[in-house]
Amino acid sequence: MKTLNPSPSSLSSVFGVKSSSHRAASRAGMVSYCLHNPNSGHLRAGWQSSCAILASKVASSQQQEHGKGGSLDATAAVNGMDTMDLVPIEIAHANLPKALTIADLSPSPAHGASLRVAYQGVPGAYSEAAAGKAYPSCEAIPCDQFEIAFQAVELWIADRAVLPVENSLGGSIHRNYDLLLRHRLHIVGEVQLPVHHCLLALPGVRKEFLTRVISHPQALSQCEHTLTKLGLNVAREGVSDTAGAAEYIAANKLQTTGAIASARAAELYGLNVLADGIQDDLSNVTRFVMLAREPIIPRVDRPFKTSIVFAHEKGTSVLFKVLSAFAFRNINLTKIESRPHLNRPIRVVDDANVGTAKHFEYMFYIDFEASMAEVRAQNALAEVQEFTSFLRVLGSYPMDMTPWSPSRAE
Numbered sequence: 001m002k003t004l005n006p007s008p009s010s011l012s013s014v015f016g017v018k019s020s021s022h023r024a025a026s027r028a029g030m031v032s033y034c035l036h037n038p039n040s041g042h043l044r045a046g047w048q049s050s051c052a053i054l055a056s057k058v059a060s061s062q063q064q065e066h067g068k069g070g071s072l073d074a075t076a077a078v079n080g081m082d083t084m085d086l087v088p089i090e091i092a093h094a095n096l097p098k099a100l101t102i103a104d105l106s107p108s109p110a111h112g113a114s115l116r117v118a119y120q121g122v123p124g125a126y127s128e129a130a131a132g133k134a135y136p137s138c139e140a141i142p143c144d145q146f147e148i149a150f151q152a153v154e155l156w157i158a159d160r161a162v163l164p165v166e167n168s169l170g171g172s173i174h175r176n177y178d179l180l181l182r183h184r185l186h187i188v189g190e191v192q193l194p195v196h197h198c199l200l201a202l203p204g205v206r207k208e209f210l211t212r213v214i215s216h217p218q219a220l221s222q223c224e225h226t227l228t229k230l231g232l233n234v235a236r237e238g239v240s241d242t243a244g245a246a247e248y249i250a251a252n253k254l255q256t257t258g259a260i261a262s263a264r265a266a267e268l269y270g271l272n273v274l275a276d277g278i279q280d281d282l283s284n285v286t287r288f289v290m291l292a293r294e295p296i297i298p299r300v301d302r303p304f305k306t307s308i309v310f311a312h313e314k315g316t317s318v319l320f321k322v323l324s325a326f327a328f329r330n331i332n333l334t335k336i337e338s339r340p341h342l343n344r345p346i347r348v349v350d351d352a353n354v355g356t357a358k359h360f361e362y363m364f365y366i367d368f369e370a371s372m373a374e375v376r377a378q379n380a381l382a383e384v385q386e387f388t389s390f391l392r393v394l395g396s397y398p399m400d401m402t403p404w405s406p407s408r409a410e
């Protein structure tokens with residue numbers, strides 16, 4: 001399976017076609033109908049032909065605008081077809097616009113089926129398992145960076161991105177919080193995945209032979225004590241994902257390197273499991289959020305969570321007031337996290353008598369147990385907005401309520 005990656009060549013091959021068709025469709029004013037087909041693979045052909053019609057309409061209107069030599073970039077948008085390829089389609093359909101159906105208006109593909117879900121890593125990564133838990137029959141799309149997974153959704157290559165945000169042992173994955181803020185995607189769901197780590201190596205390799213262990217930094221920190229107990233006081237190196245570590249060892253036939261990854265990664269890359277369940281705590285759980293271009297409509301018929309981020313130019317003093325807005329309404333907070341303010345990490349306060357104080361500035365991330373469809377949540381946020389200089393709702397989404405089974409997992 002091909003991993004989406006950011007090298008210039010693959011970016012142009014992976015993103016170029018659809019982003020230009022996106023542009024073409026946008027110019028035709030129909031981007032959401034053309035690109036938002038909720039159906040499966042075979043209807044992607046339908047997607048292409050409606051884009052072809054749009055593209056040829058845009059091209060012909062460009063030709064009207066610019067004379068015969070007008071730009072044909074819209075026609076090139078359709079998977080490398082040239083102008084000649086489009087002509088029969090244009091003749092056949094130009095005067096017969098296709099009626100919109102209810103399916104064209106639905107905000108996202110039907111639950112799970114044929115949903116394309118981008119995740120960071122290669123097959124066998126826990127994020128792939130999280131995608132499968134959230135959307136059981138989805139098509140999981142591996143990406144070599146989170147940034148690419150976000151862009152895949154933004155550019156309509158994927159419908160969802162899966163992002164690990166915190167772990168019961170390793171804590172928050174800070175960089176991913178920063179990504180939530182840098183991008184404009186919405187949290188539409190969460191999944192809590194019990195994570196069961198294995199120590200993997202090439203067949204025939206014993207753990208005494210290992211001189212280093214590689215994995216995702218979270219996985220390394222989740223297994224730190226167990227590795228030491230196993231006598232593995234060896235170098236530990238962070239890589240971008242757990243399954244990628246396994247793949248790397250297999251591809252390079254590394255006899256003295258072990259990986260921490262899932263049993264599925266061992267199977268996929270032909271490695272042996274030297275030790276099973278090496279996380280320091282059996283109840284090792286990672287929380288992932290699902291991201292989409294559009295928010296979902298919040299409901300009140302099942303437990304919902306809402307995630308927000310806020311800041312105030314006067315610093316942390318606002319925090320008490322914000323927390324009280326939730327406390328007075330009996331709204332539970334499930335998470336609070338602070339991160340350095342991206343654009344303004346330091347606030348300088350000059351005092352002629354005593355000198356210059358340098359305060360760190362923070363963004364605060366809060367998850368609370370209520371749906372934005374509830375009046376108490378709306379009132380709490382209206383109050384929070386009065387106290388803060390920046391407030392964004394990252395999403396209001398159903399809580400993961402699956403039964404707790406910490407011992408056996410991915």
Ligand SMILES: O=C(O)C(=O)Cc1ccccc1
Binds near residue numbers: 218
């Ligand atoms: O590297 C992976 O497999 C991931 O999906 C990230 C991760 C790493 C460790 C625990 C949970 C998720």
